Amino acid sequence: MATKLKAGRPAKERLLDAAERLFAQRGYHGVSIRDITEAAGADVALVNYHFGGKRALLTRVFERRAEILNRERMERLEAVQPGADGRLDLEAVVNAFMEPLILRSARGGREWKSYFALVAQVNNSPELSVLMTRHFDPVVHKFIDVLKAALPEADLRDIYWGYHFLTGALTLTFAETGRLDKLSGRLCRSTDLESVHARFAPFMAAGFSALARRRAGAAARAKPRSRKAAARVRE
Amino acid sequence: MATKLKAGRPAKERLLDAAERLFAQRGYHGVSIRDITEAAGADVALVNYHFGGKRALLTRVFERRAEILNRERMERLEAVQPGADGRLDLEAVVNAFMEPLILRSARGGREWKSYFALVAQVNNSPELSVLMTRHFDPVVHKFIDVLKAALPEADLRDIYWGYHFLTGALTLTFAETGRLDKLSGRLCRSTDLESVHARFAPFMAAGFSALARRRAGAAARAKPRSRKAAARVRE
C-alpha cells in the first residue's frame, strides 16, 4: 500500500538497492519490475528510463559491486607469499580467494549479503551464468594460477574440479537458504559467517591436497619403475 | 508452432516429463504452464485438471523420483561396514551418499539428469528449499549419523558444515551450468560425471578429516587444566 523509503537519495540508486535485494531473494524471474519500483518507492517507468529494461537492470546490479570485489581479490591473490619452506600455503591461497567475500558479508551490512546471494542465484542458473563469466573470470583464472603454483605436481583437471567443488560450496553458503539451520536443529546458522570462515579453507585445502596425492599415487603406480618403490614402502 | 510428441503415453505423464525438464532448465518462475503443455503436446487446462495448479505440478515432479532415490541411498548408507581397523571408511560413506545420484545420472538417461538439475534449482532457492526438507531430510539425517560414526571424535558442527560444503558442491555439479567447461577451456566437462565420481569422495573425505583434526587440536589447547601446561610450554 504505502510506498517505502522515498529518502533523499536519487531514485536510480534506490532502484539498484531494491533490485539487488529482491533478485537475490527470489531470483530474476521471481521478481517483477513493479515489485522493485514499489519497494524503491519509485515509478514503474523509471526502470526503463534509467536502465533500459529489466534485464539491463540485473546486469547493472551485478556489475556494480563486481569491480570493487575483483580489485580486492586480485590484490589478495597477488600478495600470497611462499612460506619458510618456499611453498605457497594452500589455506592462505583459499583464504585470499574467499575472505574478501566473507569479511564484506560479515561486516559490510545487508547490501553486500544481498549481493552475494544474487551472485549465488546467477551462478546456479544456466541462463544467467554468462554474467559470471563476463565479470569474474579474470579473478578466477588468477586463483587457479595461484593454485597451480601451490600444487605444482597436481593434474590441471584436479585443480579445475577442486575449484568447481569449492565454488559450489561457496555458492550454497551465500544463498543462505536456512536449510542447514533446520537440518542441524539450530546448532548451525546459515548466517554465521564466522563459522564458515573458520572451516572453509581447511576443508578445501585438504580436498585439493587429497586430489593431488591421489594423482601422484596413480602416476607412481602407472610408472613401471616405481612399482618396486611402492612395494618397498609396503614392506 | 507444432506440438511435440503426442505419443501413446497419457498426457499426465507427458506433462510430468516436460515439467521436469523445463523446471530444471529455467527454474520455477522461468517456465509458464503454456511452455510445459506445449512441450508435452497437451492442452493448457490439463495441468489444473490433473495436478491442481502450477505449484502442485512442481511438487508432484519433485516427489516422483524422490522415493526411489531415498530407498537406494538409505540401503547404501546402512550397508557401509567397518573396515579391518574397525572404523568406517570416510570415502565409502561419502560414496554411499553420492553414488546413487552419479550412477543414475550417468546411466539413467536424460530424465534423471533433469531431475537432479531440478533438485539443484530447488536446493538453492529459499522459496522452494522446503521441498528439500520435506522429501530428503530422513536420508540426510542418516548420512550425518553415519558420518558421526565415522568421525566419533569430531565436533557435530564440523560435520554439519562439512555436509553443507559437500551438498553445495553436489548441487553445482548437477546444475550443469557449463561454466567449468568455458573456464577450463574445455579441459573439463560439466557433463563428465565419471570425473566427478573419481574426485568427489576423496576431496570431501579429506575435508571432513581436516575439520576433525583441526578440532582435536583446538580442544587440546582449550582445556582449562591444560592451560597451565600451555603456560608451562610458553615459559
Add this chain to the structure above:
DNA sequence: ATATTCATTGAACGTTCGTTGAATAATAGA
C-alpha cells in the same frame, strides 16, 4: 529570467500469465 536538459509521473499499450467452466471425446462398467 529564460531556455535546456534531466528526472519523474500517470496512464495506457498489447501480451502473457494462471486458472476456470462448459462442451466434447474416450474409456470402462452394467
Add this chain to the structure above:
DNA sequence: TCTATTATTCAACGAACGTTCAATGAATAT
C-alpha cells in the same frame, strides 16, 4: 448397448506482466 466416469479440448476470464509515451516537475546553464 446404454451409462457413468474419466480425459481432453476450446474459449474465455481477470490479473499481472514489461514496456512506451506524452505531460509535468526539478535542476542547470546561458
